Amino acid sequence: MSAGKNLHPGINLGHSDPAGHHQAEPVMFGFWIFLMSDLVLFALLLATYSAMSVHGVAGGPEPRDVTDLASAGIETALLLLSSFTIGMASLANKYHDDGRRLLQWLGLTAVLGIGFLAMEARDFASLIAEGAVPQRSGFLSAHFTLLGCHALHVAAGLLWMAVLVLQLMATGLERALRLRFMRLALFWHMLDIVWVAILTFVFLYGAAG
Amino acid sequence: MSEELLYWLAGDLRWSDFPPKADMIATIAALIVVAGAIGVVATLTIARRWRWLFDNWLSSLDHKKIGIMYMVLAFVMLLRAVIEAVLMRIQQALSVNAQGVVSADHFAQLFSTHGTIMIFFVAMPFISGLINYVMPLQIGARDLTFPFMNAVGLWLSAAGAAILMASLVIGEFSTGGWSGYPPFTELAYSPGEGVDYWIWAVTLSSIGTTLTGINFATTIYKERCEGMHLFRMPLFCWTSLCTAILMIFAMPPLTVATALLALDRYAGFHFFTNGAGGNMMNYANLFWLFGHPEVYILILPAFGVWSEVISTFSGKRLYGYASMVFAVMCIAVLSFTVWLHHFFTMGQSTNVNAVFGIATMLIGIPTGVKVYDWLLTMYRGRIRLTAPMLFAMTFLLCFVIGGLTGIILANPPVDFQVHNSLFLVAHFHNMLIPGTLFGMIAGYMFWFPKAFGFRLDERWGRIAWACWSGGFLAAFMPLYWLGLMGMMRRTAISFEAAYQPWLNAAWAGAALIVCGIVALGIQLVVSVRRRSDLAVPVGDPWDGHSLEWWTPAPPPEYNFARRPRIEDTEAFTNAKRDGRAYHAPPSYEDIEVPRNTLIPAGIGAAGFVCAFALSWHIWWAALLGLAAMWAGVVLRSLQGDTERVIPAAEVQRQNEAWLDCARQTAPVTRFAEVERINRGRAMETT
Ligand code: HEM
Ligand SMILES: [Cu+2]
Numbered sequence: 001m002s003a004g005k006n007l008h009p010g011i012n013l014g015h016s017d018p019a020g021h022h023q024a025e026p027v028m029f030g031f032w033i034f035l036m037s038d039l040v041l042f043a044l045l046l047a048t049y050s051a052m053s054v055h056g057v058a059g060g061p062e063p064r065d066v067t068d069l070a071s072a073g074i075e076t077a078l079l080l081l082s083s084f085t086i087g088m089a090s091l092a093n094k095y096h097d098d099g100r101r102l103l104q105w106l107g108l109t110a111v112l113g114i115g116f117l118a119m120e121a122r123d124f125a126s127l128i129a130e131g132a133v134p135q136r137s138g139f140l141s142a143h144f145t146l147l148g149c150h151a152l153h154v155a156a157g158l159l160w161m162a163v164l165v166l167q168l169m170a171t172g173l174e175r176a177l178r179l180r181f182m183r184l185a186l187f188w189h190m191l192d193i194v195w196v197a198i199l200t201f202v203f204l205y206g207a208a209g
Numbered sequence: 210m211s212e213e214l215l216y217w218l219a220g221d222l223r224w225s226d227f228p229p230k231a232d233m234i235a236t237i238a239a240l241i242v243v244a245g246a247i248g249v250v251a252t253l254t255i256a257r258r259w260r261w262l263f264d265n266w267l268s269s270l271d272h273k274k275i276g277i278m279y280m281v282l283a284f285v286m287l288l289r290a291v292i293e294a295v296l297m298r299i300q301q302a303l304s305v306n307a308q309g310v311v312s313a314d315h316f317a318q319l320f321s322t323h324g325t326i327m328i329f330f331v332a333m334p335f336i337s338g339l340i341n342y343v344m345p346l347q348i349g350a351r352d353l354t355f356p357f358m359n360a361v362g363l364w365l366s367a368a369g370a371a372i373l374m375a376s377l378v379i380g381e382f383s384t385g386g387w388s389g390y391p392p393f394t395e396l397a398y399s400p401g402e403g404v405d406y407w408i409w410a411v412t413l414s415s416i417g418t419t420l421t422g423i424n425f426a427t428t429i430y431k432e433r434c435e436g437m438h439l440f441r442m443p444l445f446c447w448t449s450l451c452t453a454i455l456m457i458f459a460m461p462p463l464t465v466a467t468a469l470l471a472l473d474r475y476a477g478f479h480f481f482t483n484g485a486g487g488n489m490m491n492y493a494n495l496f497w498l499f500g501h502p503e504v505y506i507l508i509l510p511a512f513g514v515w516s517e518v519i520s521t522f523s524g525k526r527l528y529g530y531a532s533m534v535f536a537v538m539c540i541a542v543l544s545f546t547v548w549l550h551h552f553f554t555m556g557q558s559t560n561v562n563a564v565f566g567i568a569t570m571l572i573g574i575p576t577g578v579k580v581y582d583w584l585l586t587m588y589r590g591r592i593r594l595t596a597p598m599l600f601a602m603t604f605l606l607c608f609v610i611g612g613l614t615g616i617i618l619a620n621p622p623v624d625f626q627v628h629n630s631l632f633l634v635a636h637f638h639n640m641l642i643p644g645t646l647f648g649m650i651a652g653y654m655f656w657f658p659k660a661f662g663f664r665l666d667e668r669w670g671r672i673a674w675a676c677w678s679g680g681f682l683a684a685f686m687p688l689y690w691l692g693l694m695g696m697m698r699r700t701a702i703s704f705e706a707a708y709q710p711w712l713n714a715a716w717a718g719a720a721l722i723v724c725g726i727v728a729l730g731i732q733l734v735v736s737v738r739r740r741s742d743l744a745v746p747v748g749d750p751w752d753g754h755s756l757e758w759w760t761p762a763p764p765p766e767y768n769f770a771r772r773p774r775i776e777d778t779e780a781f782t783n784a785k786r787d788g789r790a791y792h793a794p795p796s797y798e799d800i801e802v803p804r805n806t807l808i809p810a811g812i813g814a815a816g817f818v819c820a821f822a823l824s825w826h827i828w829w830a831a832l833l834g835l836a837a838m839w840a841g842v843v844l845r846s847l848q849g850d851t852e853r854v855i856p857a858a859e860v861q862r863q864n865e866a867w868l869d870c871a872r873q874t875a876p877v878t879r880f881a882e883v884e885r886i887n888r889g890r891a892m893e894t895t
Contacts, residue, residue, distance in 0.1 A: 025431060026354045027354075029427055030355060030423055030424070030427035033426055033427060034423050037419055037422075037460070037461055038461075040461040041461045041464065044461065044462055044465045044495060044498075048465075048480070051491055052491075055488060056486030057486060058479070058484070058486030060486075134477075134478050135476070135477040136485070138478075138480060138482075138485060138487045138488060141472065141473075141478035141479050141487075142480070145469065145472060145480075163843055167846070167847070
């Protein structure tokens with residue numbers, strides 16, 4: 001097999017590291033499968049949300065009362081931008097051996113991710129202040145759980161990033177580490193895709209309905 | 210000590226939660242668990258086996274050892290679950306217009322633990338264990354793609370099983386059945402630790418199984434040896450693949466269901482509560498979105514075993530290989546489209562019920578294809594009725610009966626009549642015992658010589674078969690009738706004298722099943738004693754077809770001195786025919802194998818601590834356990850040197866010793882395979 005052939009979807013190491021390229025094949029494949037499994041989780045939470053947003057309101061706040069489109073817009077901008085920056089980080093991971101450029105892009109991604117989490121925390125806090133707590137109704141339980149699960153994933157991604165960055169500083173950009181950064185990037189992109197679904201079903205539909 | 214400090218330290222756990230318990234039988238059960246634990250510790254200490262245990266087993270990442278440990282876990286848990294089943298049978302036989310021997314509450318715990326254990330800690334570990342052992346050998350791989358994650362999966366399952374064992378000693382278990390339906394399992398109706406035990410035990414197992422499924426699928430797609438096209442894989446690998454795919458997609462719904470239930474119970478959310486917009490129907494959907502594929506997770510690997518066993522002991526190629534493959538794939542896909550048949554009675558429209566009823570019946574078609582293929586594999590074969598083959602006969606007969614009652618149940622109007630009756634209990638045991646459990650027992654007998662280097666005693670194997678088969682029929686056929694008479698499942702006391710004779714028969718059947726278990730135990734002991742008579746060092750005792758038989762018994766930790774290259778599904782059979790099965794390869798090379806590590810076992814232990822502490826609301830310990838689990842993962846990522854090299858010279862030495870042994874061993878014909886002269890080299894047939 002030539003180095004030019006893509007052995008898995010996404011950025012391949014191919015030309016820049018032919019040996020690592022082959023090592024990456026099963027590892028990246030396994031991670032894609034994990035992502036599928038994780039997506040099932042989100043699909044079910046979305047389905048639960050959609051049922052609860054109709055039948056579970058129990059006289060409490062409805063979807064339109066809890067969707068703040070301005071805030072969702074900023075959050076979307078932050079997260080989509082962070083997907084771009086982690087894409088740049090992936091290119092740095094592939095083409096540069098010293099890791100400096102990679103660190104810069106990751107730093108930017110982390111800032112955007114933290115900004116996203118801060119915005120979400122603010123949303124949650126204002127809902128709670130209004131009395132729209134998850135214990136109020138089945139709908140609010142579903143709302144907080146869906147968004148909370150996504151936020152938890154983002155937070156986990158940030159922690160993972162921190163661990164990898166510490167390793168990078170300790171050992172330099174080893175091959176094993178390269179493969180881990182590739183997986184982190186996939187994970188991050190998946191969270192973006194999930195967010196787009198959330199934006200559509202929770203915020204846009206919510207505001208319209 | 211103040212109440213508050215006590216809560217901070219020990220949560221809701223108090224001395225009164227420890228034995229002795231309110232009821233005599235529960236106290237005895239608790240004592241048996243404690244005595245068992247002490248006995249194991251004492252034996253290991255006296256025999257000075259702790260080091261051996263840690264170095265060779267608990268820290269191993271070898272897929273073969275992990276497979277064996279899964280099987281050990283399954284057998285231990287099987288013992289407990291069968292004892293519980295017998296107790297339930299005794300109770301029901303003695304409680305027609307009477308009190309029986311256990312309280313209603315205790316009876317409810319019995320069926321909850323029995324069901325939970327049988328599904329999650331007997332059948333699942335059996336399956337993960339068998340696939341772990343056999344599949345990498347069959348595809349000519351050195352190990353699974355992710356050996357570390359494999360061990361983590363094992364230890365998470367073990368942690369879940371340990372939670373169930375702990376629940377026997379400390380506190381009580383859930384009374385909500387293996388399916389844990391709210392609103393009964395909500396805080397309002399089930400306060401206390403029981404449901405929490407259930408939630409966390411099942412969650413541990415489901416996370417472990419998800420990881421295992423990812424591992425199996427990746428391995429099958431990426432680690433096949435040269436020439437092993439997908440359509441050259443033995444059927445067991447195909448069923449493993451389908452099972453893995455089902456695990457990947459069907460375990461998350463269970464995780465979601467238990468997590469949302471936990472949020473309701475721990476944080477006052479309203480997913481499934483009666484008021485405030487909660488909706489338990491959503492739980493039923495989530496649970497069975499997992500639950501139905503789950504029954505195929507349980508049955509498909511057994512189909513794989515049956516395919517191997519029947520073709521090997523018929524001395525024939527599997528009939529209709531391609532149709533078999535398409536049938537399993539169809540079953541795997543269809544299994545996601547039928548979950549609603551578990552709650553036809555929940556109030557959706559008749560059209561919805563009709564769709565799901567028809568979808569359910571459709572599964573009978575690919576399953577029927579498989580049954581015919583097995584029959585045609587035997588047709589004109591030279592059949593040898595060894596113990597695994599005898600189990601296969603019982604399977605074919607009983608599975609067809611169980612399948613037919615399944616089709617009956619798939620009719621919503623019929624289901625309305627027998628829903629939740631013993632008819633249903635008879636149906637699913639009819640699939641799970643002759644299908645899954647017998648499949649696992651047959652697989653255990655079939656591959657045991659490969660794993661340990663000696664065959665199992667044939668006579669005791671047949672006795673076990675007779676007890677299990679007779680016991681199964683006696684224990685479960687009466688339940689169909691009882692169900693039609695109107696006896697409901699999960700009832701501790703009944704008031705209908707006409708039930709009595711049938712309940713007695715069912716009780717006798719359960720007793721016979723216990724004899725079957727004892728016979729399996731004796732078989733093991735007898736075989737270990739006679740192991741030099743039964744030794745099959747060459748590794749091919751049954752004239753096998755697939756690659757796992759082309760290795761010594763037991764295989765070296767790297768599996769193959771040189772990874773094979775094949776040109777046909779039956780590559781090994783061809784090699785034997787051409788007389789080139791035991792030729793030395795042209796050269797050898799260094800082989801890397803994963804180093805042992807105790808981190809996975811540590812992650813499992815931390816998982817146990819976390820789950821136990823959560824059940825008792827000991828928050829500090831729960832946090833500690835969770836943090837320790839992730840610390841284990843991070844620690845692993847920091848380990849630099851995870852592989853060990855076995856030099857080519859060593860590989861050569863071991864492999865030539867095996868080849869010499871093979872060439873010096875007299876080949877035996879198939880009809881002498883249970884005789885002493887069978888040393889594991891099959892006669893070359895032409
Ligand atoms: C070995 C002999 C077995 C016997 C004698 C036995 C007996 C029983 C009995 C008496 C019940 C309670 C029925 C009721 O609700 O009235 C039961 C329930 C159940 N059994 Fe078994 N069983 C056996 C094996 C198995 C196996 C191998 C499995 C699965 C792999 C299994 C899975 C279940 C499940 C899921 C339930 C339902 C629990 C619930 O109601 O939540 N059993 N069994
Ligand atoms: Cu089903």
